[in-house]
Amino acid sequence: MKLPDENKLEKLKKRRQRIAFIILGTIGYSIVAILISILTFIIVKGISVISWDFLTSMPEEGMTKGGIFPAILGSFYLVTGSIIVAFPIGIMAAIYMNEYVKHGTAKKIIKQMTNNLAGVPSIVFGLFGMALFVNKLGFGDSIIAGSFTLGLLILPIIIRTTEEALKSVDDTFRQASIGLGASKWQTTKNVVLPIAFPKIITGMILSIGRVSGETAPILFTVAAYFLPRLPQSMFDQAMALPYHLYVLATSGTNISESRPMAYGTALVLVVIVLFTNLLANALRKYFSNKVKMN
Amino acid sequence: MIKLETINANVYYGASHALKNISMQLESNTVTALIGPSGCGKSTYLRLFNRMNDLIENIRIEGEILIDGKNIYQKGTNVDSLRKSTGMIFQKPNPFPKSIFENVAYGLRVNGISDAAFIQERVETSIQQVALWDEVKDKLKKSAFELSGGQQQRLCIARALAIQPSIILMDEPTSALDPISTSKIEELMYELKTKYTIVIVTHNMQQAARVSDKTAFFYLGELIEYSKTKELFTNPKIEKTQNYITGRFG
Numbered sequence: 018m019k020l021p022d023e024n025k026l027e028k029l030k031k032r033r034q035r036i037a038f039i040i041l042g043t044i045g046y047s048i049v050a051i052l053i054s055i056l057t058f059i060i061v062k063g064i065s066v067i068s069w070d071f072l073t074s075m076p077e078e079g080m081t082k083g084g085i086f087p088a089i090l091g092s093f094y095l096v097t098g099s100i101i102v103a104f105p106i107g108i109m110a111a112i113y114m115n116e117y118v119k120h121g122t123a124k125k126i127i128k129q130m131t132n133n134l135a136g137v138p139s140i141v142f143g144l145f146g147m148a149l150f151v152n153k154l155g156f157g158d159s160i161i162a163g164s165f166t167l168g169l170l171i172l173p174i175i176i177r178t179t180e181e182a183l184k185s186v187d188d189t190f191r192q193a194s195i196g197l198g199a200s201k202w203q204t205t206k207n208v209v210l211p212i213a214f215p216k217i218i219t220g221m222i223l224s225i226g227r228v229s230g231e232t233a234p235i236l237f238t239v240a241a242y243f244l245p246r247l248p249q250s251m252f253d254q255a256m257a258l259p260y261h262l263y264v265l266a267t268s269g270t271n272i273s274e275s276r277p278m279a280y281g282t283a284l285v286l287v288v289i290v291l292f293t294n295l296l297a298n299a300l301r302k303y304f305s306n307k308v309k310m311n
Numbered sequence: 312m313i314k315l316e317t318i319n320a321n322v323y324y325g326a327s328h329a330l331k332n333i334s335m336q337l338e339s340n341t342v343t344a345l346i347g348p349s350g351c352g353k354s355t356y357l358r359l360f361n362r363m364n365d366l367i368e369n370i371r372i373e374g375e376i377l378i379d380g381k382n383i384y385q386k387g388t389n390v391d392s393l394r395k396s397t398g399m400i401f402q403k404p405n406p407f408p409k410s411i412f413e414n415v416a417y418g419l420r421v422n423g424i425s426d427a428a429f430i431q432e433r434v435e436t437s438i439q440q441v442a443l444w445d446e447v448k449d450k451l452k453k454s455a456f457e458l459s460g461g462q463q464q465r466l467c468i469a470r471a472l473a474i475q476p477s478i479i480l481m482d483e484p485t486s487a488l489d490p491i492s493t494s495k496i497e498e499l500m501y502e503l504k505t506k507y508t509i510v511i512v513t514h515n516m517q518q519a520a521r522v523s524d525k526t527a528f529f530y531l532g533e534l535i536e537y538s539k540t541k542e543l544f545t546n547p548k549i550e551k552t553q554n555y556i557t558g559r560f561g
Contacts, residue, residue: 194407
């Protein structure tokens with residue numbers, strides 16, 4: 018058999034390598050390009066309306082003038098409310114799964130259900146929230162109904178990130194504590210949770226990003242088209258950024274005039290989400306330096 | 312005096328037979344080294360004495376495991392108080408994410424002791440026992456993570472001593488440490504054995520030879536040879552032991 022010419026073979030290999038590299042590189046960079054163009058688009062279109070007034074005043078003249086303060090405030094209420102609902106439940110569920118029932122049917126069932134919950138479309142959460150919190154429990158369209166609905170939505174995220182955080186705690190910490198005569202609960206409370214804390218916080222912040230952007234779950238449970246005054250209690254309706262954006266873009270009194278306001282709202286929303294993600298990263302770094310594992 | 316004893320101890324992880332019929336007596340105020348290649352069962356054997364194996368799923372333990380002549384696997388044994396009488400030291404130094412002081416105080420606090428003066432006294436004595444006091448006395452409130460690896464490991468020993476155990480179980484306590492820190496821990500073991508019964512699992516045969524009074528060689532879940540350290544290393548009775556300590560396998 019004649020061996021192929023070594024020079025030719027080398028050239029061929031190099032050319033193929035270059036082609037593969039170019040294709041993969043192009044795809045990789047085009048993803049960055051897509052993100053940047055979305056951001057640029059929103060910034061360019063929206064930056065003109067951004068002002069202190071825009072952030073702090075009520076909408077005026079059929080939402081073609083004025084600001085989006087009630088929507089920002091409403092989103093803030095909803096984020097806070099849903100965290101208050103989901104955080105304790107999620108953490109406790111994760112502790113139960115990871116620390117108490119290491120294996121076995123109970124864990125499998127909870128885990129499977131959590132995954133299923135994560136896969137439910139958010140509009141279904143909205144419908145469920147309307148049926149249960151708005152109607153059955155009689156909260157009406159309200160911040161509390163919206164917070165519960167969004168809380169259910171992010172529950173799987175919180176359970177999962179908490180579970181990951183707990184799993185990452187080296188088992189010898191548990192053994193050392195139990196070896197000193199501590200109970201499982203003492204061990205979890207005093208040793209495992211403090212070590213896992215940075216990662217748990219990260220999960221919480223990521224879910225803030227998720228909550229602030231969700232529209233479907235708040236559609237039937239809390240969001241108002243327009244409110245002339247700010248919510249007075251948690252049983253009031255509220256405006257919220259994503260829904261406000263939808264209203265401005267599709268069903269305002271004068272869509273073409275409120276278009277810049279829509280882009281401004283989108284910009285605010287995007288900035289909030291990006292900011293929370295950056296904050297999550299920064300906190301994770303900060304804490305992992307502080308609680309240095311060796 | 313016999314402090315620890317196992318009679319026909321068998322351990323199964325699911326289908327695998329990890330310890331086979333181990334009968335052995337360990338004397339008080341001695342250092343007993345458990346040596347053997349990875350997976351030989353020496354760590355599993357060590358963990359019989361504080362029932363740390365109980366935390367593993369699908370484990371089955373048979374035979375008698377005795378401390379001071381009492382079977383610790385008998386029904387009605389208070390596992391928490393059993394674990395209080397045994398201190399455990401791990402391969403990697405694992406101080407809790409707490410201050411140096413609170414690390415040592417932890418065992419006292421979880422056992423319901425709240426007398427501040429008593430805790431203060433116990434913490435101080437324990438840290439002195441591991442010869443760490445001069446290095447940390449001015450920074451007891453600082454995080455234990457600020458200590459070096461060797462200091463952390465001594466702190467972990469102090470943490471175990473604080474609850475006044477009579478047995479110290481060490482699972483490769485120096486394998487993550489530098490030579491100087493290692494020799495400090497070894498010196499410490501020499502002093503501690505006057506008060507405690509020490510069992511150490513080690514991969515390092517020089518270490519076993521240096522620190523222990525008796526050595527047990529485990530291989531594939533079986534106890535191959537158990538005798539005075541000097542004898543085992545200079546004049547092993549069994550060929551497998553000979554091969555292992557001369558580095559022919561392992």
